[in-house]
């Protein structure tokens with residue numbers, strides 16, 4: 001199984017064993033010891049029957065003492081085994097999930113824009129539960145049952161060769177049936193994983209969009225969407241469970257009844273002819289259970305383990321997709337500024353969203369990007385954030401072509417104040433610092449400049465923001481995003497309609513605060529065409545259907561009386 005795994009998937013398997021080999025070794029050693037315990041139990045039953053036949057009371061007393069000691073010893077072995085297994089399995093899972101999250105957090109920014117986060121939720125919840133059951137727990141059970149099968153056969157062989165031959169012959173058909181059916185199990189397990197992924201995606205959307213659903217009175221439709229996803233995943237689980245039961249029933253009926261009756265009858269005949277004792281027949285009948293069980297479960301367990309290995313592979317593939325780009329580092333002085341030269345861009349081979357865009361943005365400069373809705377403003381900011389590589393022309397950042405710049409270095413350069421603000425269900429302070437260490441004075445200063453001064457003075461940095469920032473107003477949420485960007489002090493600040501949720505006065509104050517900043521180059525997308533603010537930009541770029549149709553200072557553009565002047569007239 002290991003050889004078919006990719007190198008990336010093997011990394012995840014290695015995460016199970018990191019600093020966990022001692023737990024594994026103890027668990028395996030005690031699993032191995034548990035096998036003779038089961039076989040000795042069968043042997044004891046046979047001995048007791050034979051002693052009854054001889055009527056030797058003192059031998060029976062010895063056996064009773066031995067039985068007591070044996071039960072205590074096997075209990076100790078079992079408890080030790082379970083404890084070591086628990087220690088191994090749950091450490092392995094914690095390490096596996098940590099590695100998965102570490103790899104996901106290293107992905108490029110475009111990964112989270114383009115991929116379905118529902119699939120990651122499923123990979124880290126449902127699939128982890130399948131890996132726990134199918135890969136880790138069943139791994140031990142496979143060892144146990146394989147040894148039990150081998151040990152039972154060896155013991156049978158030692159007790160009676162002809163009776164062992166009968167048992168093996170009667171096991172052949174059910175083994176073949178069980179192996180053949182086990183293959184289908186893997187398919188069904190994978191189908192359940194894919195169904196879980198779709199279910200989690202749908203549920204996440206319905207819960208995240210709950211307010212929209214309510215506002216639209218679309219509860220009935222939401223229930224229908226949920227019901228469809230729910231029914232699909234449960235139907236897939238039903239198919240999987242049915243197959244599991246079918247394998248069990250076929251193996252148990254074919255193997256269990258046929259084997260036990262067959263061996264019992266053949267053993268009785270050998271006992272009548274004096275070849276074996278009655279005790280030996282009883283031991284055989286009991287050992288048949290240890291043949292039936294492994295034949296019943298081993299193909300299933302091996303199939304589940306293969307299916308679970310497939311889930312590890314799936315996670316490895318998902319984590320590798322859209323990996324953050326490693327490339328050239330760019331100095332924070334941003335020598336040469338940001339230069340776009342005849343840039344064009346289209347989403348997924350569609351119509352061009354940007355065409356022939358050429359801009360020069362100097363370090364420390366103030367630039368505004370204006371244009372009607374859908375003219376490509378956000379797309380342009382997204383390109384500068386490294387969100388898409390498929391542009392034509394050239395974008396040079398500090399002298400380096402953007403698509404060759406290291407993703408981490410680009411993040412250090414670019415701060416984004418976005419339209420949509422994500423807030424953690426945590427304190428105001430942690431939401432501003434994003435859990436990183438900053439001097440408190442710097443945090444307070446950023447809050448004050450972002451217009452959060454009053455809130456912080458009244459409620460403090462420890463104020464709980466609530467889920468998604470539910471305890472803050474829309475404007476306060478946006479100010480948190482502005483405070484974050486101010487605190488990071490990146491050389492470039494990209495601002496996408498950051499003041500849209502603020503009232504006119506606060507919006508002007510916040511936009512003014514961004515313009516007042518010393519140091520960063522600012523590119524501000526704005527629909528607010530306030531003359532007092534627009535007059536403060538070094539240059540305004542006017543986008544129309546993806547093209548820069550006008551550029552200049554506010555005074556120049558208004559004097560020209562073109563498209564920009566028209567936009568100002570409409571908005572004003």
Ligand SMILES: Nc1ncnc2c1ncn2[C@@H]1O[C@H](COP(=O)(O)OP(=O)(O)OP(=O)(O)O)[C@@H](O)[C@H]1O
Pocket residue numbers: 347353371372373374375376377378379380
């Ligand atoms: N991820 C995407 N995939 C496909 N098309 C997209 C995507 N994002 C935006 N578009 C399309 O690209 C065009 C430009 O969108 P963009 O968001 O850049 O415009 P905008 O000027 O920022 O608009 P607004 O002012 O309304 O925010 C639109 O036609 C939009 O539908």
